[in-house]
Amino acid sequence: MAEQSQSKTWWKCGECGHTLQADTPPETCPSCKHKCEFKDVSCYTPECGMSGPDPKLLGPDS
Numbered sequence: 001m002a003e004q005s006q007s008k009t010w011w012k013c014g015e016c017g018h019t020l021q022a023d024t025p026p027e028t029c030p031s032c033k034h035k036c037e038f039k040d041v042s043c044y045t046p047e048c049g050m051s052g053p054d055p056k057l058l059g060p061d062s
């Protein structure tokens with residue numbers, strides 16, 4: 001039962017925390033318009049459905 005329709009990676013902007021789904025992270029964040037470092041926050045654990053950013057990786061903003 002493998003669904004591979006959503007195989008893109010989730011990226012989180014290191015600057016503003018904006019998340020987006022793409023094959024590769026954009027050069028410029030569409031939200032804060034900065035050249036940010038994007039962190040891979042794709043969920044790889046079955047328990048959350050593997051269909052979005054992992055809340056554990058997103059974490060609380062500190």
Ligand SMILES: [Zn+2]
Pocket residue numbers: 013014015016017018029030031032033034036
């Ligand atoms: Zn940003």
